[in-house]
Amino acid sequence: MEVISNVTDLLVQRGNDAPNHIAFERREREAPLDEPWTQVTTREFMNEVMALAKGIIASGIDAGDTVVIMAPTQYLWAVADQAALFAGAVVVPVYDTATVQQLSVIVADAQPKLAFVGAETHRERLTRAMTAAGLEQDPSAPNQVWVMDDRSEHSLQGLIERGTDISDLELQGRREHATLDDVATIVYTSGTTGDPKGAVITHRNLVGQVMNTAAAYSEVVKETGNTILFLPLTHVLGRALQLICIANGMRIAHLSDPKEVVQALAILKPTFLVVVPRVLEKIEGAAAAAAREKRVQPLWRAAHRAAVAWGEFLEAADRDHTLRPPLSLRLRRAAFDRIFYQRLRAVMGGRIEYLLSGAATLRPELARFFRGIGVPVIEGYGLTETTAPLTGGRPGSLVAGSVGPPLPGNSVRIAENGEVLAQGVGVFAGYRNPAHNADAFVDGYFRTGDLGWLSTDGSLTLVGRLKHVIVTSTGRTISPEHWEQAVETHPLVAHAVLVGTDRPFLTGLLVVDAEAVTEWFRDRGDAPPAALQQAGITICRDGRLTEQLSAAVDAANAGSQPSERVSTWAAIFVGENQLAEFVTPTMKLKRQALLQQTGEVIEELYASQGHRG
Structure with missing residues (x-):
């Protein structure tokens, strides 16, 4: 591969090497x-990227200006991303x-000069946010919020x-303006603990991760392979995977609605x-539900045990190639x-060879x-x-429960308090706000905020979040x-x-899965x-449901140390419109936001036991 000067070279070199290769499947x-x-x-x-990049340049966007992309996962997201980079933008x-409030915080910090949105409703929301942030539209360059929906007048x-004249x-x-040390993108953290922070990611960060990850997973990321991207491309994992696929020829299809994934799998065969x-968990649960409906639950439970046992054997065989599975297990499998x-x-x-x-x-x-049924799972770890x-x-060398060793170009060490520290080509340049960097690094290592330990072979196992630790x-x-x-x-x-x-003892809150409960x-x-x-937020008082959930709590208590068991708990329903307040787009719980809104429920739990913390 030729020398890479910035992220755009990855696509250019791929275009030179394999111009007729199918890069995307577009719906x-x-x-x-x-x-x-x-x-x-x-x-x-x-060609699409270059045409759009010329339009960006003609609209007055200079090298280093910021361009917002606010849209569901789709093919045109990839086009807009590459076009902005081709135009030298960040x-x-x-x-x-x-929400408008969340957007106004981001645009006030990022000061975008142009934006791409998925639909008119996004355009309206972003425009309100820009007004709230005090960003006046440049009269000489109107209509700088462009819509991916071709039915819009701002398409x-x-x-x-x-x-056309560029x-x-x-x-x-x-x-070619940007160098490896220039800023390629600013990614705002999901804000599980407050306002988002802008992480400054350079071309070197992205190029290094693409090159090193592809080298580590050459048998996974390949020209003959294909994938479906349904994670939000706003999330750095989805975007990094897209870049890796573009650079290495793995065919990509996009889905904006995760609920369509199962149907799409049978059609696109990734x-x-x-x-x-x-x-x-949902795939496993759906299989169990189908077995229950067909009244073959005992057979399914036996099949589940056999799959787990086969997965355990394969894991052991990775370490000792002389091992042979017991005949009874081979027959059951x-x-x-x-x-x-x-x-x-x-x-x-x-056709799935690996899941990540x-x-x-x-x-x-x-x-x-999943490994036991023939679909190995690679467990990975990373942050924005x-x-x-x-x-x-x-x-x-897959080990269930471990997120593996560092990828090439990166290193990990564990601090005295158990915090995972990271250094390497992927570690970002710092936050936009210098005040956020004060406690973010130690001895040149980024403080991840995660707790973990390293095995003798350097593999990392995570055990929790530092900020989630409870002191009673x-x-x-x-x-x-x-x-x-x-x-x-x-x-x-x-x-x-x-x-x-x-508090003197532990209690628990269970957020009910509304879709699963309805079914x-x-x-x-x-x-x-x-x-x-x-x-x-509504407390669940349905006896049929609490009886089911009691089994989950009892099982969790039984598998925990006495000091980690709850004395009492409550299940709650969260309205669909309010769910976004407590869950990030990648399904991480905004713990503090939930605890603030459920204060009365928590007080009731402690009062019911005759104690108040």
Whole structure:
């Protein structure tokens, strides 16, 4: 590969090497999933990128100006991202679900000169946010918020037409303007603990991660492979994966609605998929529900145990190649493969070679289950500030529960208090606000805020978040993640929170999965509780449901140390419109926001036990 001067060289070199290779599968607007997807070659993609980049330049955007992208995951997101970079701009991705208040904080800091949005409703919201932030539109350059929906009067075609007089030579000069140490993008953290902070990511960060990750996973990321991207491209993991695929020829299809993923898997048949653990939990839960409906639950439970056991064997065999599986396990695995596992693989398209699970902790048993049915799961770890992947398990040495060793070009060490510290090519340049950098680094290492430990081979295992540690009024120190993750294995629980800071004992809050609960009641011929449809936060008082959830709490308590068990708990319904206040677009819980809004519920729990903290 030739010398890389900035991120745009990755696409240019790919275009030179394989112009006719299919780089994308594009779904026409509002077309059914099962209609043919349009195939886009690398050359066609580059032509679209260059045409849009010329329009950006013609609109008065200078090198180093910021350009916002606020849209659901889609093909045109990739076009806008690359076009902005080709024009020498700095890309600022924002979630299309962001409120006016959240947007106003970001645009006040980023000072964008141009924006791409998914639809007119996004345009209106972003315009209100810019007004609230005191950003006046430049009279000499009106209509600088462009809509990806071609039905809009502000559609991308109008911007493209502006650039017809920009020459290829002028575009090339702008594209080559940035160096590896220049800023490529500013990514605002999801704000689980307050206002988002702008992480400054350079071209070197992105290029280094693309090159090193592709080298570490050459058997996963390849020209003959394809993937479906449904994570928000605003999230650095989705965007980094997209760049890796563009640079290495892995075909990409985009989905804006995660609910369509299962149907799309059977149509697009990906070889690789990035998921959050919740997706894997839902696939496992759907299989269990189907077995219950067909009244073959005992058989399914036996098949599940066999898959986990087979996953455990494969993990052991990675360490000792002389191991051979017991005959009984081989026979059970073969029988259940015909009955269950083949069907599960078919549901996922039948071609998946590897899954990558990120953004949250994956239960070891779940990882072994999927490996046991023939779909190995690579567990990885990274943050916005590490430009996504920092560590990752490697094919041939996957260990469930471990997020693997550092990727090439990165290093990890553990501080005395157990905090994971990161250094390397992916670690960002710092936050936009210098005040945010004061406590962000120590001895040249970024403080991740995560707790973990390193095995003898350098692999990282995470055990929780430093800021989530609970110190009770009796002086006990507890990491809540073990109990919470155990409760969240129940298919009716979306999130669980352990509560107990400055309290004499622990209590728990369970956020009910509204969709799963509605289906659960309908499967039994019952009407879902009316409270499920109410706005705001409502305590669940339905005896049928609390009986089900009690089993999850009891199991979590049984698997925890006595000091980590809850004395009492409550389940709550959260209205759909309010859910975004407590959950990030990547399904991480905004713990503090939830605790603030459920103060009365928590007080009631402690009062019911005759104590007040």
